[in-house]
Amino acid sequence: MAAFSLLPSAHIAPKPTLHFIKASTSDLPKTSPSPPSTKPQLPSHKPHHNIREEARLHNAATVTTNHPRFSAKYVPFTSITGPSSSDESYSLDEIVYRSQSGSLLDVQHDMSALKHFDGAYWRNLFDSRVGKTTWPFGSGVWSKKEWVLPEIDDDDIISAFEGNSNLFWAERYGKDFLGMNDLWVKHCGISHTGSFKDLGMTVLVSQVNRLRKMNKPVVGVGCASTGDTSAALSAYCAAAGIPSLVFLPANRISMAQLVQPIANGAFVLSIDTDFDGCMQLIREVTAELPIYLANSLNSLRLEGQKTAAIEILQQFDWEVPDWVIVPGGNLGNIYAFYKGFSMCKELGLVDKIPRLVCAQAANANPLYLYFKSGWKDFHPVKAKTTFASAIQIGDPVSIDRAVYALKNSNGIVEEATEEELMDAMAQADSTGMFTCPHTGVALTALNKLRRSGVIGPTDRTVVVSTAHGLKFTQSKIDYHSKNIKDMACRLANPPVQVTADFGSVMDVLKKYLLSKSH
Numbered sequence: 001m002a003a004f005s006l007l008p009s010a011h012i013a014p015k016p017t018l019h020f021i022k023a024s025t026s027d028l029p030k031t032s033p034s035p036p037s038t039k040p041q042l043p044s045h046k047p048h049h050n051i052r053e054e055a056r057l058h059n060a061a062t063v064t065t066n067h068p069r070f071s072a073k074y075v076p077f078t079s080i081t082g083p084s085s086s087d088e089s090y091s092l093d094e095i096v097y098r099s100q101s102g103s104l105l106d107v108q109h110d111m112s113a114l115k116h117f118d119g120a121y122w123r124n125l126f127d128s129r130v131g132k133t134t135w136p137f138g139s140g141v142w143s144k145k146e147w148v149l150p151e152i153d154d155d156d157i158i159s160a161f162e163g164n165s166n167l168f169w170a171e172r173y174g175k176d177f178l179g180m181n182d183l184w185v186k187h188c189g190i191s192h193t194g195s196f197k198d199l200g201m202t203v204l205v206s207q208v209n210r211l212r213k214m215n216k217p218v219v220g221v222g223c224a225s226t227g228d229t230s231a232a233l234s235a236y237c238a239a240a241g242i243p244s245l246v247f248l249p250a251n252r253i254s255m256a257q258l259v260q261p262i263a264n265g266a267f268v269l270s271i272d273t274d275f276d277g278c279m280q281l282i283r284e285v286t287a288e289l290p291i292y293l294a295n296s297l298n299s300l301r302l303e304g305q306k307t308a309a310i311e312i313l314q315q316f317d318w319e320v321p322d323w324v325i326v327p328g329g330n331l332g333n334i335y336a337f338y339k340g341f342s343m344c345k346e347l348g349l350v351d352k353i354p355r356l357v358c359a360q361a362a363n364a365n366p367l368y369l370y371f372k373s374g375w376k377d378f379h380p381v382k383a384k385t386t387f388a389s390a391i392q393i394g395d396p397v398s399i400d401r402a403v404y405a406l407k408n409s410n411g412i413v414e415e416a417t418e419e420e421l422m423d424a425m426a427q428a429d430s431t432g433m434f435t436c437p438h439t440g441v442a443l444t445a446l447n448k449l450r451r452s453g454v455i456g457p458t459d460r461t462v463v464v465s466t467a468h469g470l471k472f473t474q475s476k477i478d479y480h481s482k483n484i485k486d487m488a489c490r491l492a493n494p495p496v497q498v499t500a501d502f503g504s505v506m507d508v509l510k511k512y513l514l515s516k517s518h
């Protein structure tokens with residue numbers, strides 16, 4: 001059989017007023033459970049406003065009221081304390097990525113202001129915004145604006161109405177392969193640029209837009225990338241008219257990922273090193289030049305990414321799943337999920353959080369090794385080539401965030417070999433999905449935990465699918481052509497070559513139908 005290699009390889013309990021800001025009448029606290037309307041009522045003789053103008057008019061028609069002032073700031077973060085309550089803090093309008101001691105930063109919200117409203121209020125508010133086109137709340141991220149970037153002007157937001165992604169009931173996959181009846185796949189890759197990175201990038205680029213309007217020294221925005229961060233950055237910057245610069249490890253990302261920033265007009269550097277080398281370079285460059293850092297070292301990104309967790313709860317009508325499994329590389333996303341779930345608990349939308357599983361490729365597994373050591377020894381690794389190329393990362397910048405998230409969610413770390421992740425991806429595809437290899441890593445983790453009995457048959461489990469399978473077609477072609485060294489590719493389903501005559505076609509069809517009849 002010839003191989004088919006096509007390509008080169010609310011009810012509001014009023015509380016004492018804190019600060020006062022201008023808020024629209026529709027945002028006034030209500031004593032009834034109904035959430036505020038998010039749709040401005042415009043005079044009928046003004047039908048030609050676009051949604052951004054509608055929001056502008058709506059915000060202009062505001063009154064001063066006893067609405068608490070929501071705010072957020074950067075604070076130092078460590079794996080032991082999490083976000084610190086020390087005196088060190090920075091405005092989100094400062095350009096800062098690390099604390100004085102060199103630790104990570106976290107965006108800390110004024111929780112006492114948010115607690116001015118109860119859980120029912122927030123649930124109703126968020127639910128009221130789903131499925132609308134109201135600017136900016138039609139976005140799954142900005143529908144949670146008060147918890148994301150509360151102080152940004154709606155007019156400064158750059159959004160592609162990202163989020164609101166499908167939570168897919170994996171009925172057949174769960175039943176046939178895992179004996180599970182409540183398995184779900186959160187398709188974060190069915191998104192504007194084909195990965196979950198859109199969720200964070202809308203926040204980061206919106207804040208950059210605001211900083212530039214404030215005349216802060218930001219000439220462009222840059223990132224190191226294994227392909228998805230760069231795609232999202234270049235798309236959002238292109239939409240905003242802001243220059244973007246991307247550092248890519250040469251020959252280590254898929255063709256589809258490479259073409260995304262090129263098409264969106266980014267300044268693309270293909271560098272002869274791996275992702276960790278690119279990350280080091282972009283950190284040095286952004287320390288010297290007026291280029292804003294867009295990697296998840298910048299905690300703004302995680303504010304957007306955390307909304308996927310809130311969205312999962314919302315999609316389950318605010319019931320908490322037992323498990324959420326997330327593939328991990330630079331390790332920002334596992335913390336983002338933890339933060340989203342934790343905020344929902346702290347603000348009374350739910351009463352617990354799920355157990356988190358972070359899944360790594362065995363070829364790039366520093367977190368897994370750390371976990372297995374009982375959190376004793378962390379050592380960066382030299383990441384080896386993996387089909388899950390977007391997580392080929394050996395020295396994750398968010399290691400401390402991941403450790404904190406896992407320790408505080410009774411979490412687990414699992415790993416997947418190349419064969420395991422490719423088989424899992426093919427198996428999921430055979431039940432109607434079209435997954436990426438990183439989702440294959442997460443599915444392998446599920447498989448292992450299910451077989452060892454850690455995850456039970458009726459446990460409600462969500463696997464986070466982080467990118468669209470269409471970005472990784474070459475790996476699927478290689479698999480289904482059985483064109484991978486030292487891999488059985490046991491689920492390969494290559495096309496059958498047949499001559500163009502009725503008899504030959506009938507022969508192969510009969511053989512196929514026979515094989516299906518028992």
Ligand SMILES: Cc1ncc(COP(=O)(O)O)c(C=O)c1O
Pocket residue numbers: 195226228229296327328329330331332333334390391436438466467
């Ligand atoms: C498709 C995909 N899945 C998973 C990840 C891992 O996310 P994180 O780096 O936040 O751990 C990335 C990027 O790193 C990615 O691009």
Ligand SMILES: N[C@@H](CCOP(=O)(O)O)C(=O)O
Pocket residue numbers: 223224225226227228229230294295296297329330332390391
């Ligand atoms: N997979 C990422 C790697 C960088 O992660 P980030 O979240 O720190 O930007 C990518 O697509 O580049």
